[in-house]
Amino acid sequence: MMEENEKIVLSGEEAVAILKDVELMLISLHRIGSAYTDKPKSDYASETCRFIDEWKITHKLADIRSLISEKFDTSLGDDDMDDLERAMEDIQCWSKKGDVPD
Secondary structure (H helix, E strand, O other), rough: HHHOOOOOOOOOOHHHHHHHHHHHHHHHHHHHHHHHOOOOOHHHHHHHHHHHHHHOOOHHHHHHHHOOOHOOOOOOOOOOOOEEEEEHHHHOOOOOOOOOOO
């Protein structure tokens, strides 16, 4: 990692904004899990999906990613990649039904 990227700085306002969104997601998902403990798994899955879609969770996560990513120097290395590209290169993402993380 480039020396410039070994330490990044968020303002207090930026950190609070990130933490508020993370808290909203964690608490809400916990509450959904608790509310659907004794209900069919399909109801739990449906409510979780509804929450993600209607509360725009993917947008919130994209905003968090953007806020943190913009703090990094994106100069390319010898491999024509910046530090974040290199760090994200081997992330295993969902690609088909039934996928599970390693």
